Amino acid sequence: xxxxxxxxxxxxxxxxxxxxxxxxxxxxxxxxxxxxxxxxxxxxxxxxxxxxxxxxxxxxxxxxxxxxxxxxxxxxxxxxxxxxxxxxxxxxxxxxxxxxxxxxxxxxxxxxxxxxxxxxxx
Amino acid sequence: xxxxxxxxxxxxxxxxxxxxxxxxxxxxxxxxxxxxxxxxxxxxxxxxxxxxxxxxxxxxxxxxxxxxxxxxxxxxxxxxxxxxxxxxxxxxxxxxxxxxxxxxxxxxxxxxxxxxxxxxxx
Amino acid sequence: xxxxxxxxxxxxxxxxxxxxxxxxxxxxxxxxxxxxxxxxxxxxxxxxxxxxxxxxxxxxxxxxxxxxxxxxxxxxxxxxxxxxxxxxxxxxxxxxxxxxxxxxxxxxxxxxxxxxxxxxxx
Amino acid sequence: xxxxxxxxxxxxxxxxxxxxxxxxxxxxxxxxxxxxxxxxxxxxxxxxxxxxxxxxxxxxxxxxxxxxxxxxxxxxxxxxxxxxxxxxxxxxxxxxxxxxxxxxxxxxxxxxxxxxxxxxxx
Amino acid sequence: xxxxxxxxxxxxxxxxxxxxxxxxxxxxxxxxxxxxxxxxxxxxxxxxxxxxxxxxxxxxxxxxxxxxxxxxxxxxxxxxxxxxxxxxxxxxxxxxxxxxxxxxxxxxxxxxxxxxxxxxxx
Amino acid sequence: xxxxxxxxxxxxxxxxxxxxxxxxxxxxxxxxxxxxxxxxxxxxxxxxxxxxxxxxxxxxxxxxxxxxxxxxxxxxxxxxxxxxxxxxxxxxxxxxxxxxxxxxxxxxxxxxxxxxxxxxxx
Numbered sequence: 255x256x257x258x259x260x261x262x263x264x265x266x267x268x269x270x271x272x273x274x275x276x277x278x279x280x281x282x283x284x285x286x287x288x289x290x291x292x293x294x295x296x297x298x299x300x301x302x303x304x305x306x307x308x309x310x311x312x313x314x315x316x317x318x319x320x321x322x323x324x325x326x327x328x329x330x331x332x333x334x335x336x337x338x339x340x341x342x343x344x345x346x347x348x349x350x351x352x353x354x355x356x357x358x359x360x361x362x363x364x365x366x367x368x369x370x371x372x373x374x375x376x
Numbered sequence: 377x378x379x380x381x382x383x384x385x386x387x388x389x390x391x392x393x394x395x396x397x398x399x400x401x402x403x404x405x406x407x408x409x410x411x412x413x414x415x416x417x418x419x420x421x422x423x424x425x426x427x428x429x430x431x432x433x434x435x436x437x438x439x440x441x442x443x444x445x446x447x448x449x450x451x452x453x454x455x456x457x458x459x460x461x462x463x464x465x466x467x468x469x470x471x472x473x474x475x476x477x478x479x480x481x482x483x484x485x486x487x488x489x490x491x492x493x494x495x496x497x498x
Numbered sequence: 499x500x501x502x503x504x505x506x507x508x509x510x511x512x513x514x515x516x517x518x519x520x521x522x523x524x525x526x527x528x529x530x531x532x533x534x535x536x537x538x539x540x541x542x543x544x545x546x547x548x549x550x551x552x553x554x555x556x557x558x559x560x561x562x563x564x565x566x567x568x569x570x571x572x573x574x575x576x577x578x579x580x581x582x583x584x585x586x587x588x589x590x591x592x593x594x595x596x597x598x599x600x601x602x603x604x605x606x607x608x609x610x611x612x613x614x615x616x617x618x619x620x
Numbered sequence: 621x622x623x624x625x626x627x628x629x630x631x632x633x634x635x636x637x638x639x640x641x642x643x644x645x646x647x648x649x650x651x652x653x654x655x656x657x658x659x660x661x662x663x664x665x666x667x668x669x670x671x672x673x674x675x676x677x678x679x680x681x682x683x684x685x686x687x688x689x690x691x692x693x694x695x696x697x698x699x700x701x702x703x704x705x706x707x708x709x710x711x712x713x714x715x716x717x718x719x720x721x722x723x724x725x726x727x728x729x730x731x732x733x734x735x736x737x738x739x740x741x742x
Numbered sequence: 743x744x745x746x747x748x749x750x751x752x753x754x755x756x757x758x759x760x761x762x763x764x765x766x767x768x769x770x771x772x773x774x775x776x777x778x779x780x781x782x783x784x785x786x787x788x789x790x791x792x793x794x795x796x797x798x799x800x801x802x803x804x805x806x807x808x809x810x811x812x813x814x815x816x817x818x819x820x821x822x823x824x825x826x827x828x829x830x831x832x833x834x835x836x837x838x839x840x841x842x843x844x845x846x847x848x849x850x851x852x853x854x855x856x857x858x859x860x861x862x863x864x
Numbered sequence: 865x866x867x868x869x870x871x872x873x874x875x876x877x878x879x880x881x882x883x884x885x886x887x888x889x890x891x892x893x894x895x896x897x898x899x900x901x902x903x904x905x906x907x908x909x910x911x912x913x914x915x916x917x918x919x920x921x922x923x924x925x926x927x928x929x930x931x932x933x934x935x936x937x938x939x940x941x942x943x944x945x946x947x948x949x950x951x952x953x954x955x956x957x958x959x960x961x962x963x964x965x966x967x968x969x970x971x972x973x974x975x976x977x978x979x980x981x982x983x984x985x986x
Contacts, residue, residue, distance in 0.1 A: 255390075255394045255395055255396050255486075255487075256394055256395050257379035257380075257393050257394050257395035257436070258379075258395070262656050264656050264658075264661055264715075264717075265656075266663065267433070267434040268377075268434055270434050270435060270436070271379050271435075271436040272377045272378055272379050272395060272433075272434040272435060272436070273377055273378050273379040273380070273394060273395010273396050273397075274377050274395050274396065274397045275395075275396045275397040275398075275486055275487045276397075277487055277488050287937075287939055287940070290872050290874050290875075290935065290937075291934065291935040291937045291939060291940045292874075292937060292939060293939050293980065295874055296978060297876065300977075311389070311394075312389040312390055312392050312394040313392060313393075313394060314379070314392070314393040314394070314395075324657065325656060325657040327653075327656075327657045327658060329653055329657060329658060329659050330653070330657045349874075351874075363488075364377075364397055365377075365397045365399055366399050366485075366610060367666075368662060370659065384778050386778050386780075386783055386837075386839075387778075388785065401611075409571075409573055409574070412506050412508050412509075412569060412571075413568065413569040413571045413573060413574045414508075414571055414573060415573050415614065417508055418612060419510065422611075446779065447778060447779040449775075449778075449779045449780060451775055451779060451780060451781050452775070452779045471508075473508075488976060489767075489788075490784060492781065499634075499638045499639055499640050499730075499731075500638055500639050501623035501624075501637050501638050501639035501680070502623075502639070511677070511678040512621075512678055514678050514679060514680070515623050515679075515680040516621045516622055516623050516639060516677075516678040516679060516680070517621055517622050517623035517624070517638060517639010517640050517641075518621050518639050518640065518641045519639075519640045519641040519642075519730055519731045520641075521731055521732050531815075531817055531818070534750050534752050534753075534813065534815075535812070535813040535815045535817060535818045536752075536815055536817060537817050537858065539752055540856060541754065544855075555633070555638075556633040556634055556636050556638040557636060557637075557638060558623070558636070558637040558638070558639075593752075595752075607732075608621075608641055609621075609641045609643055610643050610729075628900050630900050630902075630905055630959075630961075631900075632907065690901065691900060691901040693897075693900075693901045693902055695897055695901060695902060695903050696897070696901045732854060733910075734906060736903065743878075743882045743883055743884050743974075743975075744882055744883050745867035745868075745881050745882050745883035745924070746867075746883070755921070755922040756865075756922055758922050758923060758924070759867050759923075759924040760865045760866055760867050760883060760921075760922040760923060760924070761865055761866050761867035761868070761882060761883010761884050761885075761924075762865050762883050762884065762885045763883075763884045763885040763886075763974055763975045764885075765975055765976050799877070799882075800877035800878055800880050800882040801880060801881075801882060802867070802880070802881040802882070851976075852865075852885055853865075853885045853887055854887050854973075
């Protein structure tokens, strides 16, 4: 549940300070399941996603040093969250089994009619 | 898609400037349908709801004079939108047939797990 | 998945022959559960609802004798389906336990943003 | 909200004139975001989609010259809408930034359990 | 995510040991908001609901002493969860402001087409 | 609506006998539509999916010989259902037109926040 504003005429009224609820999904893909019959440990993956989102939640993103000079569009945030999850996966924080994941897709649902995703290898 | 902040310790991290997407539904009830077999003219009602929401959309509610000194909680906003719709109905802006409406319920869906409503006579 | 058209200027472009998918929910209420711990036998109630909908499905409602001279609005259809379910309940087709039902609410969801209901005693 | 009928025994009761509500989503994909940090200008894309849908909405598709001799199945309509959006994109109607879009996927949700999509390059 | 079985011919194949995911919503109503502009402190209410559900989650309800001799139907569980939330509210666990709540409605969504609720004063 | 339990410490409380509702979607893809303008005959495909699910529904999967020694995770079940649908398609049970299908994706939605899929050629 973040506040932010955008720079650029193309954004129209969204140049004003406004806000959004993002309901965020992460999808993990792999060619073969791990030894436990899993794509990923959903408790570890869900916990890490929660942790990544808590770093942004209830904030004005215009004031976050990490996003200085950026338009924090839905698409931009999807990639940012993807990178933080991918980094955690590579560091083993999602478990050893998760090393077989070939792709992570992060989707930000911003309303009942608008969403944005970023998909890439971890 | 609004920004706002809350005053009071009970709000925890929501005391910071943050934001929300509200998907807003309005439900109209009446004992008998009007002569056209309608509860309300959905084009007029939907247009008026759109108009009321545009008065708040893409804004920081902390800066709106109408809400000065108020916590613009979901519950508070539901009542505010109810009152603006009810006023329009009483003024005939939803059509003459709408005068038979006995109740309006306004619901703000703020995420996949949280919502707030206000219901009352128009 | 019905076709129909409406009569009356208030309906604008919906005066033309068009169509709709209605996803139909029926809600049964009662003060106390029956002896099996149920509001209603969901298999019987769901089967009857299916049967009532099949009487209308894949049809042009403008050609149905039962609806001659009527605008088959969402609101109108909700009441019609309510009456057919209520009649079945009173005739014992939803089981003896269902006689304790005090109210049936029928909702027609016609899109992601529009719906209509009729609620009344059976 | 269209009316139509299908030709061919395989369609069973859908050979009768009937109708459907289609809730239509368009998804745009690209390898890199444009200079504003966007996949596509959502206001332009949403407006164009609205315009394409208005050409079909509240109509009996059996009477539309553009669809003469065709079964206007969900799959067929998804491709048709894709082509109209793709043509608009190529003509610059979705903005210059949209020229980097590599794929458009159009999905028609026809009920809570059935949908069809067409995906291809613009 | 519970396992259970039902006793009684009316339950047909559900007499076998099977299971269900229940997505549980609690709705609180009151005539006037509290001094903070709230119906209820959503963090306290959500935390308590989570706690009540954890007492049942990942279990075979047939083995729970609290439910011995009962059919743990959706309707029955809705009332059970209502009572546990109501008891917490009366004990002040949802905050002093929550004492103004006049009604709690608990809904168990068991699939995309079936749900059950219990509503009553706390 | 199945009951099951998992073997392995990684599953935490899900090692206990519990249960789940799975709402199951099957998506069929192909490069070109068949002669009727269809991806697949939705009545045949839906009927076959229903039949495959009925083989598992209202059961304790721990007792099914077909799954002996397996963790019936969401991912595992998605592949199992995929294989049964693919076998039916290859046997002509989804109609001759279905032979042009190049991919089937089976998704098990197990709650409002968790799902698993398997996608492959038939």
